[in-house]
Amino acid sequence: MSHTLGIRQAQKQKTRQALLDAALGLLEHQSLSSLGLREVTRAVGVAPAAFYRHFKDTADLGVALVEEALGSLHETIRAAIVTTGGSEERIDRAVSLIAAHVRAHPAHVRFIARERHGGVAPVREAIGVQLRRFAEEVAAALGADPESVGWSAEDLLMLAGVYVDHMVMTASAILEAGASGASGAEEAVVATARRQLRLVTLGRRHWLD
Amino acid sequence: MSHTLGIRQAQKQKTRQALLDAALGLLEHQSLSSLGLREVTRAVGVAPAAFYRHFKDTADLGVALVEEALGSLHETIRAAIVTTGGSEERIDRAVSLIAAHVRAHPAHVRFIARERHGGVAPVREAIGVQLRRFAEEVAAALGADPESVGWSAEDLLMLAGVYVDHMVMTASAILEAGASGASGAEEAVVATARRQLRLVTLGRRHWLD
DNA sequence: AAAATCAGCGAACAGCTGTTTACTGAGTGG
DNA sequence: CCACTCAGTAAACAGCTGTTCGCTGATTTT
Numbered sequence: 001m002s003h004t005l006g007i008r009q010a011q012k013q014k015t016r017q018a019l020l021d022a023a024l025g026l027l028e029h030q031s032l033s034s035l036g037l038r039e040v041t042r043a044v045g046v047a048p049a050a051f052y053r054h055f056k057d058t059a060d061l062g063v064a065l066v067e068e069a070l071g072s073l074h075e076t077i078r079a080a081i082v083t084t085g086g087s088e089e090r091i092d093r094a095v096s097l098i099a100a101h102v103r104a105h106p107a108h109v110r111f112i113a114r115e116r117h118g119g120v121a122p123v124r125e126a127i128g129v130q131l132r133r134f135a136e137e138v139a140a141a142l143g144a145d146p147e148s149v150g151w152s153a154e155d156l157l158m159l160a161g162v163y164v165d166h167m168v169m170t171a172s173a174i175l176e177a178g179a180s181g182a183s184g185a186e187e188a189v190v191a192t193a194r195r196q197l198r199l200v201t202l203g204r205r206h207w208l209d
Numbered sequence: 210m211s212h213t214l215g216i217r218q219a220q221k222q223k224t225r226q227a228l229l230d231a232a233l234g235l236l237e238h239q240s241l242s243s244l245g246l247r248e249v250t251r252a253v254g255v256a257p258a259a260f261y262r263h264f265k266d267t268a269d270l271g272v273a274l275v276e277e278a279l280g281s282l283h284e285t286i287r288a289a290i291v292t293t294g295g296s297e298e299r300i301d302r303a304v305s306l307i308a309a310h311v312r313a314h315p316a317h318v319r320f321i322a323r324e325r326h327g328g329v330a331p332v333r334e335a336i337g338v339q340l341r342r343f344a345e346e347v348a349a350a351l352g353a354d355p356e357s358v359g360w361s362a363e364d365l366l367m368l369a370g371v372y373v374d375h376m377v378m379t380a381s382a383i384l385e386a387g388a389s390g391a392s393g394a395e396e397a398v399v400a401t402a403r404r405q406l407r408l409v410t411l412g413r414r415h416w417l418d
Numbered sequence: 419a420a421a422a423t424c425a426g427c428g429a430a431c432a433g434c435t436g437t438t439t440a441c442t443g444a445g446t447g448g
Numbered sequence: 449c450c451a452c453t454c455a456g457t458a459a460a461c462a463g464c465t466g467t468t469c470g471c472t473g474a475t476t477t478t
Contacts, residue, residue: 006445006446007444007445007446008444008445008446008453008454008455011444011445011455012454012455015455015456027328029328029330030242030243030328031240031241031242031243031327031328032240033239033240033242033243034239034240034242034243034328036434036435036436037435037436037437038434038435038436039435046456046457047456047457047458048435048436048437049437049438049439049456049457049458050455050456050457051436052437053454053455053456054455113326114326114327114328116326117322117323117325117326117381118240118323118327119236119238119239119240119243119323121238155404158401158404158405158408159408161401161405162405162408165378169374172326192367192370195364195367196367196370196371198412199367199368199371199409199412199413199416200408200409200412201412202411202412202415202416202418203407203408203409203410203411203412203413203415204408204412205415206411206412206414206415207408207411209411215475215476216474216475216476217423217424217425217474217475217476220425220475221424221425224425224426245464245465245466246465246466246467247464247465247466248465255426255427256426256427256428257465257466257467258426258427258428258467258468258469259425259426259427260466261467262424262425262426263425
C-alpha cells in the first residue's frame with residue numbers, strides 16, 4: 001500500500017506507537033489531564049526528552065489517541081450500518097458488534113468515554129468532531145432506507161445522534177460490567193441496550209403518524 | 210430545623226465549603242484526577258495542612274462534591290416528574306427545567322458529566338449510585354402513570370434509564386453550547402433534545418403493540 | 419477561672435514534574 | 449566514502465507536589 005519506510009522512520013514510528021500504547025495503559029486508572037510526560041517515557045523505557053520528538057504535549061498525544069481509537073470504531077460502525085434483515089436482527093447484530101468491539105479494544109473504549117467530557121479541550125473537541133462525523137454517516141445510511149421517506153434531514157441527524165450516543169454509552173456500560181467481575185452483568189447490559197434500541201425503533205416507525 | 214452550631218463548627222463548615230467551591234472552580238479546566246490538594250488550599254488562602262481537617266484526599270473531596278451536585282439535581286428531577294398535562298407540555302417543561310438547572314449550576318453539571326466516566330473510581334461509583342437512584346425514582350413515577358399499565362418493572366427501569374441518561378447528556382450539551390459562544394447554539398440543542406424526547410415518548414406509546 | 423479541645427499555621431521532608439541543553443552514534447543520500 | 453541528518457541520551461534547572469510535625473490561640477467544657 002504505502003512505500004516501505006527507511007530503517008530510521010520505521011524505528012521512530014515504533015517508538016511513537018510504544019508511547020501511545022504506554023499512555024493508553026496508564027489511562028486505565030487516571031484521566032489524560034493528569035497524565036505526565038515523564039510517566040509515559042518511563043513506562044516505555046526512554047528518556048523524557050525523547051517525548052518531544054513525537055508530541056509537543058500530553059494533550060497532543062491525546063489527540064493522536066483519539067484518531068487511533070475512533071479509527072477502529074469507524075470500521076465497527078460501518079459494519080453495523082450495512083447489516084440487512086428485519087429490525088430485530090439488525091438490533092441484535094449492532095449490539096453484538098459493539099460488544100465484540102469492547103472486547104477487542106477495551107482501552108480505546110475507556111479512553112473515549114472518559115475524555116469525551118474530559119478536562120483537556122483539544123481532545124474533547126477532537127472526539128466531538130469525529131462523533132459528529134459518525135452521526136452524519138449514520139444519517140446518510142438511514143436516509144437511504146425506505147423506512148425514512150418523509151423524514152427531514154434534520155430529523156435524520158437527530159435520530160443518528162441518538163444511535164451514536166447510545167452506542168458510546170452502551171460500550172462504556174459493557175466495559176464497566178466486565179470490570180465489575182459480576183458474572184451475567186454484561187449480559188444484562190446487552191439485554192437492556194437491545195430493549196432501548198427497540199424502543200427507539202418503535203418511535204422511529206411512528207414518527208410521521 | 211437543625212440545632213444552631215457553635216462558632217467553632219460554623220467556621221469549620223465555612224472553610225469546608227470554601228474548599229469545595231474553590232475545587233469546583235478549578236475543575237472547569239481540568240479533571241479531578243489532576244486536581245492538587247495544594248492547588249485547592251492556595252485558591253482558598255489557607256495552609257495546605259488545613260486540608261486534612263476536612264478531607265483525607267482530593268478523591269474524598271470529589272465524593273463530597275457529588276453529594277452537593279446531585280443533591281441540587283434531585284430537586285430539579287422531582288419538579289420535572291410531578292409535571293402534569295399532555296406529553297408535549299411535559300416534554301417542554303422537562304427540557305426547560307434542565308436548561309434552567311444548567312444556567313443555575315453550570316459547574317455542578319460540568320463536574321458530573323466529566324467525572325461520571327472519570328479517572329477517580331470512588332467518585333465514579335458515587336455518581337453511578339446516585340444516578341441509579343434517580344432512575345428508580347423516575348421508574349416509580351412512570352409506574353404510577355395510567356399509560357404504564359402492562360409494563361414490567363424491568364422495562365420501566367429501562368425507560369427511566371433512558372430518561373436519566375438523556376437528561377445528563379442534554380445538560381452537558383447545553384453547557385457546551387453556552388460555552389461555544391455561538392448565539393442560537395443553545396436553542397438548537399434544546400430543540401434537538403425535545404425532538405429526542407418526542408421520539409422516546411412515541412416508542413413508549415407503542416411498546417405493548 | 420482553669421482545663422481541654424481542635425481548626426488552622428509555618429516549616430521542613432523527599433520526590434516528583436516539564437523543559438532546555440549539548441551530546442552521541444546509527445542511518446542516509448550524494 | 450564522506451558529510452549530513454536526526455532519534456534518543458544524560459544532566460541540570462527551577463518549581464511543584466503530598467504528608468508530617470509541633471505549635472498557637474480562640475472556642476468550648478468542666
